[in-house]
Amino acid sequence: MSQLINKEAPYPVVPEQSDPDAETERKTASSKPCSPGVDDNPLLIVEDVGKSFNGTPACRDISFMLWPGEVLAIVGESGSGKTTLLRCLSAGIRADNGRTSYCSPTFGEMDVFTSPEHVLRQLHRTEWGLVHQNPRDGLRLGVSAGANIGERLMSLGQRNYGAIRDEALTWMRKVEINGDRIDDLPLHFSGGMQQRLQIARNLVTKPRLMFMDEPTGGLDVSVQARLLDLLRSLCSELHLAVILVTHDLGVARLLADRLLVMQCGRVVESGLTDQVLDDPHHPYTQLLVASILEA
Amino acid sequence: MSGTDKTTRHSGDGYNFAYLDEQTKRMVRRAILKAVAIPGYQVPFAGREMPMPFGWGTGGIQLTAALLGRDDVLKVIDQGADDTTNAVSIRKFFQRTAGVRTTERTAEATIIQTRHRIPETPLREDQILVYQVPLPEPLRWLEPRETESRKMHAQEEYGVMHVKLYEDIARHGRIVTSFDYPVRVAGRYVMSPSPIPKFDNPKMDDCPALQIFGAGRERRVYAIPPYTEVRSLDFEDHPFAIQRWVESCGLCGSRNSYLDEIILDDRGKRMFVCSDSDYCRSRRETEDSGPTAVVPENGRETREVKA
Ligand SMILES: Nc1ncnc2c1ncn2[C@@H]1O[C@H](COP(=O)(O)OP(=O)(O)OP(=O)(O)O)[C@@H](O)[C@H]1O
Ligand SMILES: [Mg+2]
Ligand SMILES: [Zn+2]
Numbered sequence: 001m002s003q004l005i006n007k008e009a010p011y012p013v014v015p016e017q018s019d020p021d022a023e024t025e026r027k028t029a030s031s032k033p034c035s036p037g038v039d040d041n042p043l044l045i046v047e048d049v050g051k052s053f054n055g056t057p058a059c060r061d062i063s064f065m066l067w068p069g070e071v072l073a074i075v076g077e078s079g080s081g082k083t084t085l086l087r088c089l090s091a092g093i094r095a096d097n098g099r100t101s102y103c104s105p106t107f108g109e110m111d112v113f114t115s116p117e118h119v120l121r122q123l124h125r126t127e128w129g130l131v132h133q134n135p136r137d138g139l140r141l142g143v144s145a146g147a148n149i150g151e152r153l154m155s156l157g158q159r160n161y162g163a164i165r166d167e168a169l170t171w172m173r174k175v176e177i178n179g180d181r182i183d184d185l186p187l188h189f190s191g192g193m194q195q196r197l198q199i200a201r202n203l204v205t206k207p208r209l210m211f212m213d214e215p216t217g218g219l220d221v222s223v224q225a226r227l228l229d230l231l232r233s234l235c236s237e238l239h240l241a242v243i244l245v246t247h248d249l250g251v252a253r254l255l256a257d258r259l260l261v262m263q264c265g266r267v268v269e270s271g272l273t274d275q276v277l278d279d280p281h282h283p284y285t286q287l288l289v290a291s292i293l294e295a
Numbered sequence: 296m297s298g299t300d301k302t303t304r305h306s307g308d309g310y311n312f313a314y315l316d317e318q319t320k321r322m323v324r325r326a327i328l329k330a331v332a333i334p335g336y337q338v339p340f341a342g343r344e345m346p347m348p349f350g351w352g353t354g355g356i357q358l359t360a361a362l363l364g365r366d367d368v369l370k371v372i373d374q375g376a377d378d379t380t381n382a383v384s385i386r387k388f389f390q391r392t393a394g395v396r397t398t399e400r401t402a403e404a405t406i407i408q409t410r411h412r413i414p415e416t417p418l419r420e421d422q423i424l425v426y427q428v429p430l431p432e433p434l435r436w437l438e439p440r441e442t443e444s445r446k447m448h449a450q451e452e453y454g455v456m457h458v459k460l461y462e463d464i465a466r467h468g469r470i471v472t473s474f475d476y477p478v479r480v481a482g483r484y485v486m487s488p489s490p491i492p493k494f495d496n497p498k499m500d501d502c503p504a505l506q507i508f509g510a511g512r513e514r515r516v517y518a519i520p521p522y523t524e525v526r527s528l529d530f531e532d533h534p535f536a537i538q539r540w541v542e543s544c545g546l547c548g549s550r551n552s553y554l555d556e557i558i559l560d561d562r563g564k565r566m567f568v569c570s571d572s573d574y575c576r577s578r579r580e581t582e583d584s585g586p587t588a589v590v591p592e593n594g595r596e597t598r599e600v601k602a
Contacts, residue, residue, distance in 0.1 A: 118450045155454025161530040
């Protein structure tokens with residue numbers, strides 16, 4: 001995906017920040033909603049989140065906001081704490097400190113880290129989606145594609161078989177899986193199809209927030225490109241907010257409105273995607289961008 | 296509960312009445328009471344080793360042992376019949392260890408231990424039906440982790456049960472699950488009714504008798520208190536339906552009972568007979584039914600259905 005980086009013209013140069021050691025944040029750009037017409041309130045407010053394993057911090061002092069409909073990419077090299085952060089935010093693991101508040105249409109303003117488990121489980125079936133890098137972790141391989149998509153509907157009380165099936169077909173069409181595969185087991189699908197099915201399975205309840213960890217990770221380049229196109233159009237069509245973990249700056253460039261660059265568990269730079277990639281301020285980001293350009 | 300409120304002294308010859316010692320029985324009864332208080336909820340209990348393998352219904356046997364009093368009349372059925380090996384040996388076990396009266400007649404029994412069937416004769420308030428359960432957890436097929444399935448019950452996350460029925464319809468055009476067909480008890484817990492045919496599911500609903508279920512291997516007891524709503528899971532456009540036969544019983548002529556197919560000879564001569572042998576016999580004793588074997592090729596019996 002590296003060629004994607006160079007496609008766009010360099011962004012106008014942003015004035016240097018006065019303190020070069022501080023986290024490089026472009027306040028002018030990053031604290032505003034990115035697409036026009038979105039709600040005024042942030043969907044997610046993350047404050048000072050940290051998590052250690054056996055005394056070693058995996059991520060720390062993470063703060064940012066996410067607006068409805070916004071795609072935020074978390075980039076950084078392997079081991080920089082991206083997955084750990086994502087799992088904390090989606091309440092898959094318990095953060096050691098900090099808070100995250102989520103603005104839910106059902107539950108109102110809520111503290112993710114202290115919410116009862118049943119509330120979080122309900123969020124994960126309705127307003128949230130979780131896309132694993134390996135689609136096998138997010139699918140039920142032993143039941144048909146249609147049942148995989150229909151499961152969330154059934155868990156929300158949909159009791160009409162015909163309606164569930166129609167909805168499954170609609171979503172298969174949206175993610176470009178042929179409808180005549182509806183009764184096939186995803187076990188026999190290609191990696192790209194499995195990933196698209198996993199996405200459909202999440203989107204069927206029209207979530208507002210998706211957590212994705214390397215969604216194009218295991219796929220070959222042409223399949224990746226198609227999936228990225230699809231994700232981009234789904235995000236805008238459904239006004240989806242996404243937190244996207246990737247180590248691929250090309251993926252970030254294509255999908256994300258905004259970037260967080262992580263190094264050794266900290267955010268070292270953040271801002272609008274094009275600004276950060278075309279004019280990286282932090283030496284680590286410069287290194288990342290340079291390494292991609294060389295590749 | 297006819298069994299629990301009676302004194303269950305040691306029998307004279309040094310054995311514990313109904314095999315289990317009093318302390319174990321109290322423990323089992325506490326589990327039963329909890330199960331009755333939370334209809335459909337699986338209560339763990341510290342099951343005892345029984346002098347037979349798990350597959351023989353040790354869960355049901357422990358419940359029966361804890362419930363039996365001296366005045367109880369016990370009936371044991373397996374596949375609807377009282378004379379199968381499993382039923383005979385369990386009946387003998389309680390005759391030996393408790394000396395209670397046994398019967399083959401549903402109407403005479405106060406406690407009925409069963410595997411695979413609910414009697415056709417409607418049960419009464421003074422009766423207890425004890426089920427032998429091999430696999431108590433209805434969510435197990437999709438969720439092998441015990442901690443997770445317990446959470447799913449706690450949060451009423453039952454979507455996966457409909458996923459199973461959805462798969463049936465997608466593959467076969469209809470719900471083909473015909474045994475151990477999942478139910479929802481009192482609008483709350485999803486429960487495995489044990490491997491009874493779905494034909495028997497409606498009998499669990501609003502039943503006057505107490506129904507308790509014992510799983511020996513997994514050490515679980517659960518219950519349906521008398522007059523509790525029991526609903527079989529289904530879809531609006533694929534509603535639950537019981538098995539039906541075009542044939543009637545070749546022995547008693549019943550058109551309302553669950554039928555087993557019997558091969559009569561090696562030329563394919565077949566007969567359908569009631570699976571509930573007590574029901575079939577009592578009909579033959581009281582009604583003028585046609586006892587002739589029905590050979591399907593020669594046309595079916597056309598007896599009127601009795602309401
Ligand atoms: N469950 C765990 N137990 C112990 N250490 C862990 C655990 N999960 C992550 N870590 C450590 O935390 C640090 C951050 O790991 P994390 O998986 O979040 O990185 P990442 O940015 O997602 O990397 P990658 O790009 O390779 O997926 C690493 O040093 C890792 O070894
Ligand atoms: Mg990772
Ligand atoms: Zn009969």
